[in-house]
Amino acid sequence: MKHHIDIHVGQRIRRRRWMLGITQQQLGDAVGIKFQQIQKYETGMNRVSASRLYDIATALAVPVAFFFEDVPEEAPEGQDAAAPVEAGTTAPAADIFSEKETLELLRCYYQMPEEPRRRLFELTRSLSRAAA
Secondary structure (H helix, E strand, O other): OOOHHHHHHHHHHHHHHHHHOOOHHHHHHHHOOOHHHHHHHHHOOOOOOHHHHHHHHHHOOOOHHHHHOOOOOOOOOOOOOOOOOOOOOOOOHHHHOOOHHHHHHHHHHHHOOHHHHHHHHHHHHHHHHHHO
């Protein structure tokens, strides 16, 4: 059975990898393992050892603590921690970032020059407030 912490760490690995626009193969090559092992880490199927997590953090240019940010204390009772959130409900941050569309949007956003990015952010914030 998958542990909710392993699932969370795997989601954070996937999120960062996507933010950087690198493949599982590229990450695997950077840390000296096969891409299939990266897949297993990202799904929480296999636990990541401390030394391997350090190597992954180095390859993804984040501190090891990044993988434990916003970690839930435990999985909701009777619910798989990796279960998708139904449309129309408020999703935890980890679920929002599991969507490829979200990650692609973020990647594109951070590729923009600073000034247009800031203006887009302010526009989005303004529209969000108006919709609330």
